[in-house]
Amino acid sequence: xxxxxxxxYSLGLSPYYGIFVAAFLLAVIILAxxxxxxxxxxxxxxxxxxxxxxxxxxxxxxxxxxLQWLADGVxxxxxxxxxxxxxxxxxxxxxxxxxxVGSFLPFAALPLWDRFVPVPMNIGxxxxxxxxxMVTPGIVLAGWGSNNKWALLGGMRSAAQLISYEVPNAVALxxxxxxxxxxxxxxxxxxxxxxxxILRWFIFHDPFSFMAFFIFxxxxxxxxxxxxxxxxxxxxxxxxxxxVEYSAIRYAFFYMxxxxxxxxxxxxxxxxxxxxxxLPLIDPLVKIGWLKAVLQLGIFLTKTLLxxxxxxxxxxxxxxxxxxxLMELSWKRLLPIALFLLMGAALWTVVFHGKGIYDLIVG
Amino acid sequence: xxxxxxxxxxxxxxxIGFVLxxxxxxxxxxxRRVTPLKVEPYECGEKVVGDxxxxxxxxxxxxxxxxxxxxAEVVFFFPWAVVLKRLRYLAFFDxxxxxxxxxxxxxxxxxxGDLKWVKTPVR
Numbered sequence: 001x002x003x004x005x006x007x008x009y010s011l012g013l014s015p016y017y018g019i020f021v022a023a024f025l026l027a028v029i030i031l032a033x034x035x036x037x038x039x040x041x042x043x044x045x046x047x048x049x050x051x052x053x054x055x056x057x058x059x060x061x062x063x064x065x066x067l068q069w070l071a072d073g074v075x076x077x078x079x080x081x082x083x084x085x086x087x088x089x090x091x092x093x094x095x096x097x098x099x100x101v102g103s104f105l106p107f108a109a110l111p112l113w114d115r116f117v118p119v120p121m122n123i124g125x126x127x128x129x130x131x132x133x134m135v136t137p138g139i140v141l142a143g144w145g146s147n148n149k150w151a152l153l154g155g156m157r158s159a160a161q162l163i164s165y166e167v168p169n170a171v172a173l174x175x176x177x178x179x180x181x182x183x184x185x186x187x188x189x190x191x192x193x194x195x196x197x198i199l200r201w202f203i204f205h206d207p208f209s210f211m212a213f214f215i216f217x218x219x220x221x222x223x224x225x226x227x228x229x230x231x232x233x234x235x236x237x238x239x240x241x242x243x244v245e246y247s248a249i250r251y252a253f254f255y256m257x258x259x260x261x262x263x264x265x266x267x268x269x270x271x272x273x274x275x276x277x278x279l280p281l282i283d284p285l286v287k288i289g290w291l292k293a294v295l296q297l298g299i300f301l302t303k304t305l306l307x308x309x310x311x312x313x314x315x316x317x318x319x320x321x322x323x324x325x326l327m328e329l330s331w332k333r334l335l336p337i338a339l340f341l342l343m344g345a346a347l348w349t350v351v352f353h354g355k356g357i358y359d360l361i362v363g
Numbered sequence: 364x365x366x367x368x369x370x371x372x373x374x375x376x377x378x379i380g381f382v383l384x385x386x387x388x389x390x391x392x393x394x395r396r397v398t399p400l401k402v403e404p405y406e407c408g409e410k411v412v413g414d415x416x417x418x419x420x421x422x423x424x425x426x427x428x429x430x431x432x433x434x435a436e437v438v439f440f441f442p443w444a445v446v447l448k449r450l451r452y453l454a455f456f457d458x459x460x461x462x463x464x465x466x467x468x469x470x471x472x473x474x475x476g477d478l479k480w481v482k483t484p485v486r
């Protein structure tokens with residue numbers, strides 16, 4: 001955004017307007033990307049489900065059904081959008097905004113390539129944790145506003161689940177922060193480069209950060225309500241959970257929010273643990289500036305989308321947890337383990353002056 | 364600083380605008396045929412029994428309380444994690460003491476049975 005503002009300034013636009021134009025341009029580009037991703041992800045999800053369950057999956061619209069997501073999108077626009085008579089109208093209308101905005105705002109802080117973050121900020125990681133939490137009130141409002149028993153149960157369960165898993169999630173994310181000594185996601189990714197290739201990624205920094213990645217990913221699955229933690233929308237017991245009374249495009253926003261959250265969790269995992277846009281040999285081999293940026297963007301997206309694919313794979317492989325197992329997993333297992341790992345990583349950082357295993361061995 | 368404030372505000376307004384415009388387009392394109400049965404709350408096709416504004420279990424509130432305590436603790440961890448490499452042992456042991464106090468709290472609610480979802484009735 002700062003680069004774009006400077007570009008507009010050199011083209012003769014005053015910085016006061018330029019900053020707004022640059023922000024708006026980036027917001028629209030990223031919104032378009034997010035929608036494209038969310039659409040394609042629904043198609044891929046159904047294809048993956050089909051493959052895993054020995055079915056075909058969508059195959060009618062376009063070659064191999066690749067346009068299915070567009071047809072679904074158009075269909076959602078053409079459906080009747082009604083509000084139940086007993087619903088609390090204001091709350092019912094507000095809820096999709098919370099869910100969608102909460103899943104879209106984190107895109108502003110993703111480190112896309114070297115020294116480029118859509119909105120430059122030095123607290124990127126804290127910002128992402130803060131704004132993703134906006135999804136929780138949206139889901140509670142949806143559950144309460146619908147005035148439906150299924151929706152209320154789903155909303156309450158979801159709130160309990162999201163807040164329970166928020167804690168191990170955030171604690172696990174602290175480990176990359178204390179290794180890098182900064183909350184700036186761009187600097188965190190840059191700290192994972194240099195000699196040593198993938199051994200410089202924070203996941204291989206020390207044994208504690210290696211385990212922290214899995215804690216983070218597990219808690220992340222629960223954060224975006226994915227199986228095995230999809231109790232809020234457990235079809236067999238709660239119909240569709242908090243979104244049961246929603247129809248047409250309002251309903252779509254809950255699903256866009258879910259897929260957006262999946263992308264954000266995967267992007268955080270890849271930026272904080274898997275080296276973001278870093279890949280060995282890119283730095284010394286590619287010298288052209290723009291080519292490097294494109295490659296880095298591609299690497300970052302590849303890592304992120306692979307993690308999204310892993311989430312889909314998990315969804316169609318594991319059965320759902322029971323609600324009591326869910327709560328106890330978070331508070332009695334993940335949280336103590338995460339706190340232990342945090343202190344272990346802190347001790348490692350203090351004793352070895354922040355050096356990773358690779359530095360210690362090579363010297 | 365200006366980038367952060369303007370950027371986040373513009374991103375939020377873009378997202379809100381997108382939701383608003385989609386809902387308006389939906390209203391323009393979609394049919395509206397409201398029937399009394401359609402706007403009833405969905406209860407699997409049965410007749411609706413009572414209101415959904417029911418009393419709710421205490422355990423949700425206890426979980427929420429525990430969450431607030433631990434989330435506040437995580438907020439304290441963030442500045443600590445940033446400066447740990449510079450302050451080294453001093454910061455580490457300070458936080459260890461703070462963490463032990465919290466773990467005692469976690470142990471207390473664990474033993475009290477507040478983290479148990481299925482409660483056995485007290486005799």
